[in-house]
Amino acid sequence: MRSIIMFTSKYDSAKKIWSGGHLAPFHDESVSLGRALYYTLARDPQRLAQISGDTGLRVTNGEICDQMLKIASNLSLKGAKRDQVIAIVAKNGPLIAPATFAAFLLAIPVNTLDPNYVMAEIAHMFTQTQPSIVFCDHDNYSTVKSALIENKSSAKIINFGPRISGVENIDDYLVKTGFEDSLEIPDVDGQTCGLILCSSGTTGLSKGVSLTHQHFLYLSANPYFFDFRQDSVMLCFSSLYWLSGILHLLFTTFNGMTRIITTQPFSPEHFLKMVDQYKVTHMLSAPVYLAAVLDSTLLTPTSLANLREYMVGGSVVPEEKWSRMQEYLPNGYVRIVYGMSELGFATRQDYKTKKYCVGKLAPDVQMKIVNINNENLGPGEKGEICFKSRFRFLGYTRNAKATAEMIDKDGWVHTGDIGFVDNDGDLHIADRMKEILKYSNHHISPSEIENIICRFPEVEYVAVVGIPDPVCTDLPAALVVLREDANITADDIYQLVASNLSNPKHLRGGVYFVDLLPLTPSGKVIKNKVKEKAIELYRARCQ
Structure with a gap:
């Protein structure tokens, strides 16, 4: 069995830059x-x-x-x-x-x-x-x-x-x-x-x-990043459109693993069936799929006994979901991976470290946190997360303007994500910069409110967005998908948020129950469509 390397975050206090280790190509x-x-x-x-999960081929x-x-x-x-x-x-x-x-x-x-x-x-x-x-x-x-x-x-x-x-x-x-x-x-x-x-x-x-x-060879052919073995079986529902789908294809090939493929969309039932049938040891998915599995009536304490790593990334993982899934992995652990298409994965959470962070830096990656004036911040200070990698992406095809907005003159990739690094060098994600709400000059993180709402076990999915307001800028509003057996009310959710968060973060834009949230095929919530729906429901309520 190969040993996976520990990721590190070495801090240069003079430059206020964190650096991962180094690996030879x-x-x-x-x-x-x-x-x-x-x-x-x-x-x-x-x-x-x-193995094709559709035909058994x-x-x-x-x-x-x-x-x-x-x-x-x-x-x-x-x-x-x-x-x-x-x-x-x-x-x-x-x-x-x-x-x-x-x-x-x-x-x-x-x-x-x-x-x-x-x-x-x-x-x-x-x-x-x-x-x-x-x-x-x-x-x-x-x-x-x-x-x-x-x-x-x-x-x-x-x-x-x-x-x-x-x-x-x-x-x-x-x-x-x-x-x-x-x-x-x-x-x-x-x-x-x-x-x-x-x-x-x-x-x-x-x-x-x-x-x-070289970017993909480094990400996928390196045998020390994850707990991959030659008896490993990996499942991922993402098509090759997604970075996770590409990595599923390359991880398994370069590391001598067996991959399970399917043309069927994700469902908890299909997932649990294939995990059992093919003795899946590794799963790669978005947080919304993890949440759906947890809410399935088919999930038992032994359903995921073969899983060694449940790798999850693509958006913020609610703390409550992380803890609940870990209870169903007697022989494995949830590993949060943070990255983006332009970078690959930049950090990896080690299961023995803190639960609610995305971990330390991958080798050959540098990171800084900057404020709105592009000034570097130190440990514990919240700002935009920026990375520089040895294998930098080439830019956006035929889109020089977007490339210049993403990569600055010094080669730093600006992620648009808000976060901070603690004193141990672990990165914590707060929110997307473009999704941060503003209520009467108070900046509000939607994921902070979403984490509170997820304390209700009856909540399957939630997305918090802002209703435009001419005076206050944004009125926080929540669209919530409930489980079938739920009996909570919109006021229950409003009061839970009000009792746990400061006044500017209260759900003045309303709480709305919907049958589903608009998702990308890989399970990411499409926030601009959520916002359109929230505005429509808010206006209907105000009539």
Whole structure:
């Protein structure tokens, strides 16, 4: 068994900057993701790489390697080139891995989109990334085709699933060309783009986040960041649109693990079934999915006995949810990971440290906390969290303005998150800077109010936003999803907040019960849509 390294946060009191440790790179800078994946797959061809939770189909490293070489060889023969972009708009089907790996092998940047995107959203991203080839599912082909027509693009579509008349199918790329063994695998450098992720779009239109091959090799091929073993089985519901989906694919391949994939959306029932059926040891999800599992009537004290790590990230984890989930992990622990598409993960919580922090810095990462004047702050002082990494992202594709707003002249990435570092070097997240409310000059953290409301066990989900007010700026309001057996009232919630928080944080904008909250496919609350709904309900109440 490999030992995971302890993350550290060394503080320079003169500069007011925290630094993680240092790890030597595992690959030469010229090695691409594709070459590293090829070596990994070919070295252990009999290892079980992937199981489809939909069909039970099992695939080995050797089979994925063979499929990858065939797809790459066919793409190359049909004119695919390094200066192009390949887009993938598909769910986690059995051929998503070799298709993605084939693009990496040819050093062609891959742009992964949400398979649930509507036409306008796909067209918006394609305007930025301008793909020449698009892999998509059978059931979203017409949407992808319409987006290409909207953009006047002649990109080739390759369809996963049943054949569509007049459209190339993935099966056409799984035939031998005779050139698989002589396929040229290009070298890369530290500035070669490997992936273009979409920013999550929780606060606006998505942008294309350009990231290097070296960035992902460092994040995923490092065997010391997490408790990964060769008997590990990992489950993640995220498509490749999400950083978590990409890391699921790469973590499992590079570390000799088995991944469980599914095209089905998350549900507690489906999750618990697959955890039991496949003896899942590692789970990666957003906090909202963790909360849904906790509220399932199917969850028992032994349901999660096989889990060694429940990794959760993407938004603030309520303290009450963290503690409750830990009780269901007799042989494991909840590990909070903090990061963003532009960085990967920047911190990791060690389970023996404090419960309600996101931990210390990853190796080769620096951090500072700044105030509104961009002045560095010290321990215990709250401000915007900024990072600098050895593997910095390349910027937003065809969006210099947004890139300049994210990365300052000294190379610091401004996250837009508010937090502080305690005297032990552990980072604590308070809120998103753009989500901070202001009531009569008092700054209010929505997550602070959400944590109070989550003390009610009857509350399944909650989101706090501000109702615009001409005098007070924001009136805090809560949209709440209750469990089926709940019998609490809006006034109960109002009074709980009022009795635990100062006057400016009271829910003057109201408490509203809703059937569901608008979520991204990976489980992040879309706060701008929550705000629209809250304003609508507030106005209806005031009439």
